[in-house]
Amino acid sequence: MRPVLTAEEYRRVDQAYEGNMTEAMDRAGHAVALAAVRAGAGYGKTVAVLAGPGNNGGDGYVAARYLKSRGAMVKVHALAKPKTELARDAAAQAEGVGVATEALGPPVTVDLIIDALFGGRMRSPVGIDVAAWMKSEVPVISVDFPTGLDPDTGIVEEIAFRAAETVTFSTLKTGHVRGNGPDHCGVITVADIGINGGEPSMFIAEEIDAPRPGRRRTAHKWSAGSVLVLGGSKGMIGAVAHTGKAALRFGAGSVAVAAPDVDAIQQAAPELVAHTFEEALRSLPRFDVVIAGPGLADGDVESLRPLVAQARRVILDAGGLTRSLVETAKHDDSEVIVTPHDAEFARIAGVDAGAYSVRAFAASAGVTVLRKGNPTMISDGDLPILVATGGAELASIGTGDVLAGMVGALMARGLSPMEAAVSGAYWHGVAGATLAAKETVTAPGLIQQIGNYAW
Numbered sequence: 001m002r003p004v005l006t007a008e009e010y011r012r013v014d015q016a017y018e019g020n021m022t023e024a025m026d027r028a029g030h031a032v033a034l035a036a037v038r039a040g041a042g043y044g045k046t047v048a049v050l051a052g053p054g055n056n057g058g059d060g061y062v063a064a065r066y067l068k069s070r071g072a073m074v075k076v077h078a079l080a081k082p083k084t085e086l087a088r089d090a091a092a093q094a095e096g097v098g099v100a101t102e103a104l105g106p107p108v109t110v111d112l113i114i115d116a117l118f119g120g121r122m123r124s125p126v127g128i129d130v131a132a133w134m135k136s137e138v139p140v141i142s143v144d145f146p147t148g149l150d151p152d153t154g155i156v157e158e159i160a161f162r163a164a165e166t167v168t169f170s171t172l173k174t175g176h177v178r179g180n181g182p183d184h185c186g187v188i189t190v191a192d193i194g195i196n197g198g199e200p201s202m203f204i205a206e207e208i209d210a211p212r213p214g215r216r217r218t219a220h221k222w223s224a225g226s227v228l229v230l231g232g233s234k235g236m237i238g239a240v241a242h243t244g245k246a247a248l249r250f251g252a253g254s255v256a257v258a259a260p261d262v263d264a265i266q267q268a269a270p271e272l273v274a275h276t277f278e279e280a281l282r283s284l285p286r287f288d289v290v291i292a293g294p295g296l297a298d299g300d301v302e303s304l305r306p307l308v309a310q311a312r313r314v315i316l317d318a319g320g321l322t323r324s325l326v327e328t329a330k331h332d333d334s335e336v337i338v339t340p341h342d343a344e345f346a347r348i349a350g351v352d353a354g355a356y357s358v359r360a361f362a363a364s365a366g367v368t369v370l371r372k373g374n375p376t377m378i379s380d381g382d383l384p385i386l387v388a389t390g391g392a393e394l395a396s397i398g399t400g401d402v403l404a405g406m407v408g409a410l411m412a413r414g415l416s417p418m419e420a421a422v423s424g425a426y427w428h429g430v431a432g433a434t435l436a437a438k439e440t441v442t443a444p445g446l447i448q449q450i451g452n453y454a455w
Helices: 007-016 021-038 056-067 083-097 128-134 181-187 236-247 262-268 278-286 297-310 323-329 342-348 355-365 399-412 415-437 443-453
Strands: 002-005 046-051 075-078 099-101 111-118 142-143 164-171 187-191 202-204 226-230 254-258 273-275 289-292 313-316 335-338 366-369 376-378 384-386
Touching: 007 142, 021 056, 021 164, 021 187, 021 226, 046 202, 056 083, 056 142, 075 083, 075 254, 083 099, 083 323, 083 443, 128 236, 128 384, 142 202, 142 236, 164 366, 187 262, 187 376, 226 236, 226 278, 226 297, 226 384, 226 399, 236 254, 236 262, 236 399, 273 278, 273 297, 278 297, 313 323, 313 399, 323 335, 335 415, 342 355, 342 366, 342 399, 355 366, 366 415, 384 415, 384 443, 399 415, 399 443, 415 443
Parallel strands: 046 075, 046 111, 075 099, 111 142, 142 164, 164 187, 202 384, 226 254, 226 289, 254 273, 289 313, 313 335, 335 366
Antiparallel strands: 002 202, 366 376, 376 384
């Protein structure tokens, strides 16, 4: 997992660094220059470096020096004179190789902009000239953070650059992955400049953090992981069918669905076993995991309560996301995952979803929270893990039902609640992105796609 620090924590690490800061700045500026080269900067191309008075501006001066050596027509547009010793030295070296500097004014015609103003939010309102540069349609490389973006929350209060690429240093920060951060940062490159350490506030999941257990040679359909899906009220049969099909497609050996209308389930998903709620209660011991809530109307919630009360491993989704059912599901040594989007989280937790509230609710309720979004946030009371593989292509009815089935299958296959939640969300996003490259993502199409990532 990749650690994510708050900007304040990284500032503490930066201030405590006892190495050669001139060398660190040189490495930072060189990384920015390489990003500019990737964006097309080179011989004969015009580059405007917008430099602030601090060390972020110093990184910009270093980048300008390197780009000048590649034959780029680079000019520094300085918001103010450098105020730190490091920035002054970087500016002098840039000027020493012929980099021109002028006061920042209105935008000029260039091929590329390097935003080295503040590395995040400005301490005063954005000036007219800076705002005009921000509105330019020229590609932008931002240093550490796009100017105007809050480094901790990712919130843009007024206006901010929208970078094609953001070059940050040593580690990701919370502002890169929260709020408007993903929209304004573009591709994020993490450059190692030798300043490391700090206490993470969250993590980003990578492929290695998304396991998919194999099957034993002697496995049969009941030992390979069995899932029972509860829901499917009148008019919402599709949701519970999608969940059941996704669980089967993602590696569960046996999947059954219990709903008020058994005949409708058999017609919608003949490959799944169909039960009434009463029949499901009698066969409950056979199932490793219960998924409660897809397509569930308020009037049918009480029908699920006896099943949820006896199940040992439960996923509450959609209509099953009530505070009362969460409390019913959490008994003895039961393991519970809840899968809310922001509005559903507010309904069960009584507060808006955020890094701290998700973690606090998971700890107090004794559950694993999979808060759906971009990025998805997962916590069992410990530091949150973010899953950033999903995108806007998954904003389609039924894709959340598919996710519930995938998580249920992984949990039935033997993963812990946290492992199943992280892995399910990760591969759900990968499958969605892969499918979106070929066609519009719909729940039936996604169900077919996830089978390619089940093992």
